[in-house]
Amino acid sequence: MALALDTPVGALQGIGPARADALRGAGIQSLGDLVRKHTPFRYEDRTCFSSVAGLREGRQVVIRVEIVSVSAVRTRVRRFRILELLVRDDSASMIVKFFNQPYLEKVLQRGQQVVMFGEPRRDSYSAGLVMQNPEFEIQDGDGEDSIHTGRIVPVYRRLGAFHPRTLRTTLYGVLQELGEAEQLPEVLPPEVVRRYDFPSRMEALRRIHFPEPRPGEASADLMERLERRDTRYHQRLIFEEFFRFQLGLLVTRSRRRLQPKQRTVRVDRRVREAVKSILPFHPTGAQKRVLGEIVRDLTSSCVMTRLLQGDVGSGKTIVALQAQVVVMENGYQTALMAPTEILAEQHCRAFARRLADTPYRIAFLTGAVKGKARREALEAIRSGEARVVVGTHAIFQKGVEFQNLGLVVIDEQHRFGVLQRSRLMKKGERPDTLVMTATPIPRTLALTLYGDLDLSLIDEMPPGRQPIRTILKSGANREEVYRLVRRQLAAGRQAYLVYPLIEESEKVDLQAAVEAAEHLRTEVFAEFEVGLLHGRLPSEEKDALMRRFSNGEVQVLVATTVVEVGIDVPNATIMVVEHADRFGLSQLHQLRGRIGRGEHRSYCILMFGRRVSPEARERLEVMRRSSDGFEIAEKDLELRGPGEFLGTRQSGLPGFLFANFVRDRKLLDAARLEAEQYLARLEAEGTATPARLTRLLQRWRREFFLSEVG
Ligand code: ADP
Ligand code: MG
Numbered sequence: 001m002a003l004a005l006d007t008p009v010g011a012l013q014g015i016g017p018a019r020a021d022a023l024r025g026a027g028i029q030s031l032g033d034l035v036r037k038h039t040p041f042r043y044e045d046r047t048c049f050s051s052v053a054g055l056r057e058g059r060q061v062v063i064r065v066e067i068v069s070v071s072a073v074r075t076r077v078r079r080f081r082i083l084e085l086l087v088r089d090d091s092a093s094m095i096v097k098f099f100n101q102p103y104l105e106k107v108l109q110r111g112q113q114v115v116m117f118g119e120p121r122r123d124s125y126s127a128g129l130v131m132q133n134p135e136f137e138i139q140d141g142d143g144e145d146s147i148h149t150g151r152i153v154p155v156y157r158r159l160g161a162f163h164p165r166t167l168r169t170t171l172y173g174v175l176q177e178l179g180e181a182e183q184l185p186e187v188l189p190p191e192v193v194r195r196y197d198f199p200s201r202m203e204a205l206r207r208i209h210f211p212e213p214r215p216g217e218a219s220a221d222l223m224e225r226l227e228r229r230d231t232r233y234h235q236r237l238i239f240e241e242f243f244r245f246q247l248g249l250l251v252t253r254s255r256r257r258l259q260p261k262q263r264t265v266r267v268d269r270r271v272r273e274a275v276k277s278i279l280p281f282h283p284t285g286a287q288k289r290v291l292g293e294i295v296r297d298l299t300s301s302c303v304m305t306r307l308l309q310g311d312v313g314s315g316k317t318i319v320a321l322q323a324q325v326v327v328m329e330n331g332y333q334t335a336l337m338a339p340t341e342i343l344a345e346q347h348c349r350a351f352a353r354r355l356a357d358t359p360y361r362i363a364f365l366t367g368a369v370k371g372k373a374r375r376e377a378l379e380a381i382r383s384g385e386a387r388v389v390v391g392t393h394a395i396f397q398k399g400v401e402f403q404n405l406g407l408v409v410i411d412e413q414h415r416f417g418v419l420q421r422s423r424l425m426k427k428g429e430r431p432d433t434l435v436m437t438a439t440p441i442p443r444t445l446a447l448t449l450y451g452d453l454d455l456s457l458i459d460e461m462p463p464g465r466q467p468i469r470t471i472l473k474s475g476a477n478r479e480e481v482y483r484l485v486r487r488q489l490a491a492g493r494q495a496y497l498v499y500p501l502i503e504e505s506e507k508v509d510l511q512a513a514v515e516a517a518e519h520l521r522t523e524v525f526a527e528f529e530v531g532l533l534h535g536r537l538p539s540e541e542k543d544a545l546m547r548r549f550s551n552g553e554v555q556v557l558v559a560t561t562v563v564e565v566g567i568d569v570p571n572a573t574i575m576v577v578e579h580a581d582r583f584g585l586s587q588l589h590q591l592r593g594r595i596g597r598g599e600h601r602s603y604c605i606l607m608f609g610r611r612v613s614p615e616a617r618e619r620l621e622v623m624r625r626s627s628d629g630f631e632i633a634e635k636d637l638e639l640r641g642p643g644e645f646l647g648t649r650q651s652g653l654p655g656f657l658f659a660n661f662v663r664d665r666k667l668l669d670a671a672r673l674e675a676e677q678y679l680a681r682l683e684a685e686g687t688a689t690p691a692r693l694t695r696l697l698q699r700w701r702r703e704f705f706l707s708e709v710g
Pocket of ligand 2: 316411
């Protein structure tokens, strides 16, 4: 049977039901899937043969040897079966052992010429160096290409019972069989393929599986390029992914824009007065500019989907509230959604203060609001009596009906994916949406996670801020650090003492924080009020404690990382972070953003343990040097890679097969630009028909959001 890309993998020789199942489990149904989805995760240079006499321990090598003798040994204890070979080349001989692979007794025979790849080691049973379970290839002298040796070989991740080596054989065979005629459909516009001189998709895949050096290129140089995925074959597939992904985002955005909204928002003198009346201070230039951008969207005939970025403490909240007042003055409800109960409560308090002299009633709705309070909140939201709804994602659950929702503000939002966001935006009358991020996001990542949104940036801090002084201290200096804290407290300021809460060891960490709080309360800061804030506290207690810290009754807040997002107490001027080496950069930046919010000089003390890894040390140094959130975020992304950067609970990062935002950011920029131009051209030509765009979006969802579509 001739193989084709759509041949089911089960039809391959040597693939029984078990292997076929393993493949299907990995989303691989057809040969095309296999070739596209299971590419090498690294490569090995097996082009140079080493001589046996020159082998050293612990370095991977390829040797070309003759089998001198073969003997099967069975150990008494534990019934190991060992196949022991004596092999030799011109220079010397050595022992090679295979464990528990009895079928090899029939395969490997005396007199055969074999190429082997492995790592020589010492073991306590034989003299000299020994190779254990090397990969090998018997040279039968018929001149066929070598698959496993004598070239740069692909290394695959194991798939179920499918071993890396078997996969290599299989893929080699499949690519040979598929022949030159088999092509994957081109998915890039022809002019883009021409401009970048891209190879076809099929050729790219072939060369990614089995790379070959350019004429005159040393295999070591090719290895280096492969490491960086810097071959034109990799680049093509990376570009392709970025292009398709960006195109989907752009179409999502342009569709949203095309749908006219059902409400009209106007800004006249009355509205302007109302907006001004809630302002406790003069807005910065950046805040004014951004409010202008938002108001332009609100008053236009298209639905707004805008991302508001700004470093910690740049004053995003008041801008959002101003926008809400504009919309409410026009007769519509607004909602503010925060990621945690604590933050929702804080926003609710702040709004209550700011809106005290206005007629707007606030409803509070989180998962913790139950029974009568919940029924009342729901009723107020439905009847329209509540004009502002503040809460967590509970706001958007079933059973919550708005009278006329006009604007949704999502604070600290980077925990939602593109599709989740889409779903939110479909609620009711398609409200205008303003998304605010807590962490500055490097541009490349912002393009990816928020490429469907319009961007606004607050790039200026409120006036009068003094830079925060950041100090690194080893745990041994705790007494000195406490003295610093006491000095601030004595001057009437407040302090945060932060303990890390790492998920894997949450119980132990929590215990440590509880004990530390006790110690601080009774011994170290006995003359001050010390409170302990952590995620397990009932929400009334959290709320009460936060209120007491806000109004100064509590001077020292011992907290686990729940203080990370958004908490705002300007009188707090000193923060001590215990085990700062266990935090990521962005997290530290967020934490530090809790201080330096008022007129007094602030201090951030990062404590580290006795054993600090070099990377952790580097992170702490970055924190000491820089206070620029964007710079820190870039560094963080670089140090940790996109997956880690976003945290494990992220659902926003789509599954790319080839591309990596950090490594390939130049290609991402290029692809974004090309996708913009392409869509603009379709629109200009009138070929961006709704049906076509719908198909495009369906494919896009399937390709990038399979796990989210559900
Ligand atoms: P973030 O952008 O991190 O959410 P916030 O909105 O919480 O920042 O604002 C940080 C602090 O700065 C708050 O105490 C807020 O009242 C204050 N603030 C915001 N804008 C100004 C301004 N223009 N002038 C003075 N203080 C401001
Ligand atoms: Mg905030």
